[in-house]
Amino acid sequence: MKAIFGGIRGRYLRLNIGAKMLLGYLPLVAIILVLSVTHFLRLQQIMSINETILAQDVPAAELAEGMIDTILSQELYANRYLILGSREMLEAFALRGAEFKDGLWRLGMMNVSPGLAERVAPLAALYARYERSFQEGFEASRSSWGGEVSFEAEVRELQNELIERLKKIVGLARQSQEQRIRRMAAMEYSTFTIMLGLSIMGIVVGAGAALVITRNIAGSIGKLKASMAEVAEGKFDGLQMLHNQDELGELSRAIAEMSQKLKSLEEMKLDSSPLTHLPAGLAVENALRARIESGAPFAFCLLDLDHIKAFNDRYGYSRGNDVLKHAAHSIVDAVQRFGDPKDFVGHIGGDDFVVISLPERFEKIVNELIAAFDGYIPTLYDPADRERGSIDAENRQGVKVRFPFASLSIAVVTSLNENLGSHLKISEIAAALKEYAKTIPGSKYVVDRRAHAAVDLAVTGASSR
Numbered sequence: 134m135k136a137i138f139g140g141i142r143g144r145y146l147r148l149n150i151g152a153k154m155l156l157g158y159l160p161l162v163a164i165i166l167v168l169s170v171t172h173f174l175r176l177q178q179i180m181s182i183n184e185t186i187l188a189q190d191v192p193a194a195e196l197a198e199g200m201i202d203t204i205l206s207q208e209l210y211a212n213r214y215l216i217l218g219s220r221e222m223l224e225a226f227a228l229r230g231a232e233f234k235d236g237l238w239r240l241g242m243m244n245v246s247p248g249l250a251e252r253v254a255p256l257a258a259l260y261a262r263y264e265r266s267f268q269e270g271f272e273a274s275r276s277s278w279g280g281e282v283s284f285e286a287e288v289r290e291l292q293n294e295l296i297e298r299l300k301k302i303v304g305l306a307r308q309s310q311e312q313r314i315r316r317m318a319a320m321e322y323s324t325f326t327i328m329l330g331l332s333i334m335g336i337v338v339g340a341g342a343a344l345v346i347t348r349n350i351a352g353s354i355g356k357l358k359a360s361m362a363e364v365a366e367g368k369f370d371g372l373q374m375l376h377n378q379d380e381l382g383e384l385s386r387a388i389a390e391m392s393q394k395l396k397s398l399e400e401m402k403l404d405s406s407p408l409t410h411l412p413a414g415l416a417v418e419n420a421l422r423a424r425i426e427s428g429a430p431f432a433f434c435l436l437d438l439d440h441i442k443a444f445n446d447r448y449g450y451s452r453g454n455d456v457l458k459h460a461a462h463s464i465v466d467a468v469q470r471f472g473d474p475k476d477f478v479g480h481i482g483g484d485d486f487v488v489i490s491l492p493e494r495f496e497k498i499v500n501e502l503i504a505a506f507d508g509y510i511p512t513l514y515d516p517a518d519r520e521r522g523s524i525d526a527e528n529r530q531g532v533k534v535r536f537p538f539a540s541l542s543i544a545v546v547t548s549l550n551e552n553l554g555s556h557l558k559i560s561e562i563a564a565a566l567k568e569y570a571k572t573i574p575g576s577k578y579v580v581d582r583r584a585h586a587a588v589d590l591a592v593t594g595a596s597s598r
Contacts, residue, residue, distance in 0.1 A: 160342055164335040168328060175324040182313050182320075190310035193243045197302040200236040203229050204263075204295055211267055215274050223271075230264055240302065252305070256298055263291040353381040360388050408454055409461035411480035417487050420477040421556040424489060424548075432495035434578075435544040435563040436464065436502075438484035439571060443526040443536035447518075456513055456539060457484060463505045464488060471497040492547045499543050503576040510539050542570035543578035 207229045214222035237260065241253045266288040353375050360372040372392055375385035406413050412420070424431040438460060445453035461478075464486055468476050477489040490498055511519050518524045523535045544566030546559050553559050562581055570579040 154346060158342070160338040161335055164331055164338060168331050168335070171327055171331070172324065175320055175327075179317050179320055179324075182317050186310050186313050189243050190306050190313065193240060194303050194306035194310070196236050196239060196243075197299045197306065200233055200240075201296050201299045201303075203233045203236065204292060204299075207233070207267070208292065211270075214271070226267070233260060252298065252302055256295070256302075259291065259295055259298070263288065263295055266291055350381065353385075357381065357385060357388065360385070360392075406480035406482070408457060409480045411461055411465075411478055411486070413480060413482060417477075417479040417481060418556060420479065420489055421559060425553070425556060425559075430492050430548045432490050432492045432548070433546045433559050433563060434488040434490065434495055434499060435546075435560075435567050436460075436486040436488065437542045437544075437567050437571065439540045439542055440536045441484045441539055443524060443528075444513075444539055446526045447524045448515075452513065456510070459509060459513070460484075460486065460506060460541075463502055463509070467498045467501040467505065471501055492549065495545055495547075499545070499578045503541055503543075503578070506541050507576050514538065537574070540574075541576040541578075542567055542573075543576075544570055545578055545580040547581065549582065 207226055210222045210226040210229065213219065214226060234257075237253060237257050240256075270288060356375055363372060372389055374389060375382045405411060405416070421433060424433075438456065441453060441456060444456060461480060465478055468478055468488060468490065472488075472490045472494055476491075476494075477487070479487040479489075481487055488495070488498060514524065523537050525533060525535055527533050544563045546553070546562050546566065553562070566579045566581055570577055573579075
């Protein structure tokens with residue numbers, strides 16, 4: 134039973150919200166259909182019974198009562214004929230007899246109750262005797278025309294018996310009518326009971342379905358709110374996940390994915406340069422390690438600003454920071470123009486920057502960067518120094534010397550070198566290349582093109598300054 138319930142619950146969770154709501158309405162639709170069909174069938178039955186009452190019971194009772202009046206009318210016309218001897222009275226007598234016989238035929242055609250046919254058949258024979266007795270009475274009275282003549286005892290007895298039997302037929306029709314009326318009342322009551330029960334069931338089922346769906350949706354929304362609250366508090370791991378396959382489940386997975394991206398951004402923010410807002414040491418290390426572990430080709434570029442100390446000594450650290458900001462902006466712009474969307478730009482600290490790109494893209498990036506940097510850097514110097522093309526400042530030994538404009542030294546290590554090993558090895562190679570590049574005047578980049586352990590350096594892009 135538990136396995137069955139679990140399977141049902143699993144299939145329910147795979148439904149989207151629209152399907153869940155439709156599933157919740159299905160019991161209500163089924164109950165409404167049952168109510169409609171039940172009401173229609175019961176109404177048809179009640180209408181059929183009512184039609185039977187109007188077509189059978191009421192006409193049978195009225196017809197039998199009319200036949201009693203016909204017998205009494207015959208007696209009246211018979212008496213008038215005996216007194217007046219009028220042929221019109223005799224014809225009226227015969228006409229009433231025809232009406233009585235027609236009534237008998239019509240009663241025989243009615244299906245009021247099983248006992249009606251049994252009562253109509255003997256009634257025809259009894260009336261024939263009744264009518265024959267009248268005829269015999271008429272013939273007997275002709276010999277004493279004008280005298281007082283009364284019906285014979287046999288005629289009176291037959292008349293009473295006919296009337297009594299017709300009254301029984303009337304009673305039978307009325308009884309059948311009452312039975313059908315009671316049956317209709319019982320059906321109406323049972324229909325009302327069924328409709329009431331189904332309505333209550335519909336309310337209960339509807340409320341239950343609404344409760345289940347509402348609790349499911351409300352519970353899911355509650356978990357989503359809790360997850361968002363944790364994300365707002367900076368807790369990006371251990372979020373409450375929804376396993377639904379509906380829109381809320383998709384939203385839950387989107388929140389989880391967003392939280393991981395926010396976590397990464399938060400880590401980058403915490404480990405970023407306050408000056409350039411670029412990712413710093415740990416983020417650079419993680420980015421490089423991720424490239425190595427993925428096995429995808431990459432080019433690691435280590436950038437260093439030459440003569441920045443002399444610039445700071447000459448103009449102060451505030452203007453020196455402007456140089457670093459400009460360098461960061463130039464690097465980001467070059468990567469955006471010629472790099473890949475997944476390329477990485479970092480600021481290790483001081484005047485050292487990092488770009489991780491693809492082997493087939495790094496040359497366009499560094500050439501664009503050198504051109505942009507060398508084109509803009511003179512504008513940061515005072516006009517007199519810019520005109521002279523150099524500045525006077527003390528070196529590390531305290532000796533006043535002349536320094537050229539700041540330039541870029543870029544060391545590039547690509548994944549073509551199969552002997553890289555780890556991110557530490559790459560950093561060592563890049564540092565050595567950078568030191569070598571700094572011995573070359575102007576902006577330039579040095580590429581480690583070693584496919585194996587053999588050294589093969591390429592110095593490219595040196596400026597003419």
